[in-house]
Amino acid sequence: KSRTLCSIDASGKFNCGTADCGSGQVACNGAGAIPPASLVEFTIAPTGGVDYFDISLVDGFNLPVSVTPMGGTSECQAVVCAGNVNAICAPELAIRGQDGAVIACKSACMAFNQPEFCCSGDHNQPQACPPTDYSKMFKDQCPQAYSYAYDAQTSIFTCKAGANHQIPHAPVSS
Structure with missing residues (x-):
């Protein structure tokens, strides 16, 4: 999960400022992140098959993420969303913390x-659903990520031969 600003409140309940x-x-316990959240999505194939994976900003952005295949074959490549969409977020899309x-x-x-x-x-x-100025804002910051529903051409990646996938948080670029 791409949760941030997490803490335990006075009643002992764990909650997060984003992607709770x-x-x-x-x-x-199997629940998904509450948007907006940067997501990493996988379809893992049986042994010897092809894994499909992507970074999705279709439900919004909260932090940079990346996927790095470990092992597998030579066509396996890292996918990175290192841009900081929060830094350029349109005011009408922004979620603000307590400090603004x-x-x-x-x-x-x-x-x-x-x-x-x-x-x-x-x-x-x-x-009937081309990219909008809003989805282009996301795509400009993270060219390899899904930015809207029909952005599959440049946003789905594959890896054969049973690679493992490392998912660290990507560094934020300014």
Whole structure:
């Protein structure tokens, strides 16, 4: 999980300022992150198959992340989202912490819930849902990451032969 600003409150409940999973504990117990959150997604293949993976900012951004295949074959490559979307987040998408600093950036879909931003309704086909200025803002900071629903061409990566995947937090660039 890409949780940040985590602490235990006076009642003993664990919670995070971004990407909290709502469990009240350190373990998420299968629950996903509450957006906005930078996500790393995997489809792991059986032995000898092809693993598919991506970094998704479709649900927003809270921190840089990366995926580094360890082992596998020569086509396996690291995928990095090192940009700091929070630093350039449009005010209407910004989530601010108690000190007023931007701690996460919503996707336009999350912020506005409109078909043209969510690629839904009349916009549920790639030709009817092109990138928006908002999704381009995310893509400019993290070119290898999904920035909206139909951004698969430059955002899905594969790795054969059973590689392990290391997922450290990527360094923040200014």
